[in-house]
Amino acid sequence: MGNNTSFWSKAWPPLVTLAGVIACWQAAVTWGGIDQWMLPSPLSIVQEAIRIWPRLLMHMRATVQLTLFGFVGGSAVGFVLAALLHLIPGMRRAFYPLIVLSQSIPIIAIAPILTMFFGYGLLPKVMLVVMVCFFPVAIAMLSGLSNPDAQLRNYLQMIGIGKWQMFWRLELPHAIVHLFSGLKIAASYSVLSAIVAEWIGSNRGLGYFMILSFKGFMPDRVFAAVIIIVLFSLLLFAIVALAERLIIRWQPASDQHTK
Amino acid sequence: MTINKDGNRSETLRVQGIRKDFGKGASRKEVLGGITLSVADGEFVSIVGPSGSGKSTLFQVIGGLQKPSEGNIWINGEQTTGERGHISYMPQQSALLPWLTVTGNIELSLTISGVDRQEAKQKTKEWLERIGLDEYGNAFPHVLSGGMLQRVSFLRALLAPQRLMLLDEPFGALDALTRLHMQQWLMSIWEQNRRSVLLVTHSIEEALFLSDRIIVLSAAPAVVLDEFQVPFQRPRSEALWTDPRFNEMKQQIYELLKVGVRTGG
Numbered sequence: 001m002g003n004n005t006s007f008w009s010k011a012w013p014p015l016v017t018l019a020g021v022i023a024c025w026q027a028a029v030t031w032g033g034i035d036q037w038m039l040p041s042p043l044s045i046v047q048e049a050i051r052i053w054p055r056l057l058m059h060m061r062a063t064v065q066l067t068l069f070g071f072v073g074g075s076a077v078g079f080v081l082a083a084l085l086h087l088i089p090g091m092r093r094a095f096y097p098l099i100v101l102s103q104s105i106p107i108i109a110i111a112p113i114l115t116m117f118f119g120y121g122l123l124p125k126v127m128l129v130v131m132v133c134f135f136p137v138a139i140a141m142l143s144g145l146s147n148p149d150a151q152l153r154n155y156l157q158m159i160g161i162g163k164w165q166m167f168w169r170l171e172l173p174h175a176i177v178h179l180f181s182g183l184k185i186a187a188s189y190s191v192l193s194a195i196v197a198e199w200i201g202s203n204r205g206l207g208y209f210m211i212l213s214f215k216g217f218m219p220d221r222v223f224a225a226v227i228i229i230v231l232f233s234l235l236l237f238a239i240v241a242l243a244e245r246l247i248i249r250w251q252p253a254s255d256q257h258t259k
Numbered sequence: 260m261t262i263n264k265d266g267n268r269s270e271t272l273r274v275q276g277i278r279k280d281f282g283k284g285a286s287r288k289e290v291l292g293g294i295t296l297s298v299a300d301g302e303f304v305s306i307v308g309p310s311g312s313g314k315s316t317l318f319q320v321i322g323g324l325q326k327p328s329e330g331n332i333w334i335n336g337e338q339t340t341g342e343r344g345h346i347s348y349m350p351q352q353s354a355l356l357p358w359l360t361v362t363g364n365i366e367l368s369l370t371i372s373g374v375d376r377q378e379a380k381q382k383t384k385e386w387l388e389r390i391g392l393d394e395y396g397n398a399f400p401h402v403l404s405g406g407m408l409q410r411v412s413f414l415r416a417l418l419a420p421q422r423l424m425l426l427d428e429p430f431g432a433l434d435a436l437t438r439l440h441m442q443q444w445l446m447s448i449w450e451q452n453r454r455s456v457l458l459v460t461h462s463i464e465e466a467l468f469l470s471d472r473i474i475v476l477s478a479a480p481a482v483v484l485d486e487f488q489v490p491f492q493r494p495r496s497e498a499l500w501t502d503p504r505f506n507e508m509k510q511q512i513y514e515l516l517k518v519g520v521r522t523g524g
Contacts, residue, residue: 157324158324159371160345169367173356251401
């Protein structure tokens with residue numbers, strides 16, 4: 001109850017600001033003399049979106065599918081990679097610098113290569129999203145695994161815990177808090193990279209639809225696609241944040257607020 | 260209490276000539292300078308010493324986390340030097356896993372210590388009720404006070420099947436009043452459930468109140484300066500604090516510690 005009240009008391013100022021911005025935008029287009037083909041009004045964007053809703057929905061489905069495959073796949077790769085590098089002696093030192101280095105490769109530059117090898121299907125695009133997503137997850141997870149509480153570690157060693165139990169009972173639960181900060185970054189990245197993948201080589205998805213509408217001089221459709229992408233990105237982030245709250249129940253409430 | 264063939268109380272712990280150095284060459288630092296001590300079955304022994312006298316290192320050697328440079332550890336007549344899993348342990352900070360409930364924490368420690376899951380469950384439930392913390396069984400540790408956390412931490416060590424309990428300044432982080440309560444609480448539970456205990460503490464009063472015997476260590480490199488039998492009858496109560504003999508012994512140990520600081524490294 002108290003939680004709800006505090007949520008609304010925090011949420012209404014930005015919501016009012018947002019409503020104000022949209023109202024100004026509408027006014028600028030209606031009375032301010034800005035041409036519709038340069039900047040469509042919010043109202044016309046919504047009208048257009050409703051008119052072509054079935055098509056939008058079809059493209060949306062493709063984007064959601066690509067994003068989720070990539071996000072789940074990338075997170076799984078990041079998680080397993082971090083666990084392996086942590087558990088197998090020497091692996092961390094051999095691979096960690098290379099993984100960090102791999103991030104200086106611009107992913108957009110790889111996309112055409114993937115398309116060249118794997119064609120226009122789902123696979124090369126999912127691979128691209130996976131390549132973008134695994135990194136924040138792996139890095140966050142590794143940092144969580146490497147420095148759990150020294151006192152807890154000492155206690156468990158004193159009573160004779162084994163290496164595997166140490167991983168399952170101390171290192172992994174400790175890393176979960178870090179893991180979720182990696183997952184949140186990966187969630188935003190996954191939408192972003194899915195759109196880019198659709199720009200480069202696709203025949204459906206919101207990214208493809210945007211390019212098509214842009215070339216056809218239909219700015220209201222471009223804006224409609226952008227708004228849907230933003231909403232989807234926010235939704236995905238919210239789902240990860242909700243999962244975090246459900247899973248990490250042990251932290252004192254004050255800690256969660258300061259984060 | 261088990262009696263061995265010589266008619267003596269058998270030894271739960273024997274620390275034989277333990278030396279421990281850290282570092283090599285010129286930066287070599289000797290922390291333990293040859294320590295020999297023992298804890299008989301069912302005996303409560305305290306170690307007092309100036310801070311930095313390597314008491315934590317000694318515990319890590321007994322627990323098998325550190326290999327001694329010289330000397331050996333026997334637990335229940337078995338040579339266990341460098342082996343883990345022969346002791347139960349209560350650290351200064353309660354060291355409860357924050358993602359497990361109170362019950363979950365106790366059960367986990369018991370299963371690591373070799374108790375089977377079903378028995379651990381049943382024991383935990385029974386004892387949480389006995390010490391009046393059953394309503395906190397499903398709570399996460401962060402909602403408990405410092406005193407309650409240390410009760411849980413002590414219970415966790417007490418219920419483990421290992422004969423020897425190492426208590427590492429268990430009340431060091433508590434305020435003075437809570438500390439006195441906790442000493443009495445621990446005393447009454449221990450007097451009804453005798454185990455072999457080795458306690459490290461900074462407080463001479465705490466050592467006198469709780470133990471059968473007190474071992475005084477010097478500053479690093481630590482050696483045993485002297486041992487005192489504590490003559491007070493059990494069960495003990497807070498009336499002891501005003502006993503003249505209590506204060507006399509306190510003074511005696513205090514004097515010894517002062518000398519120990521001066522002569523030690």
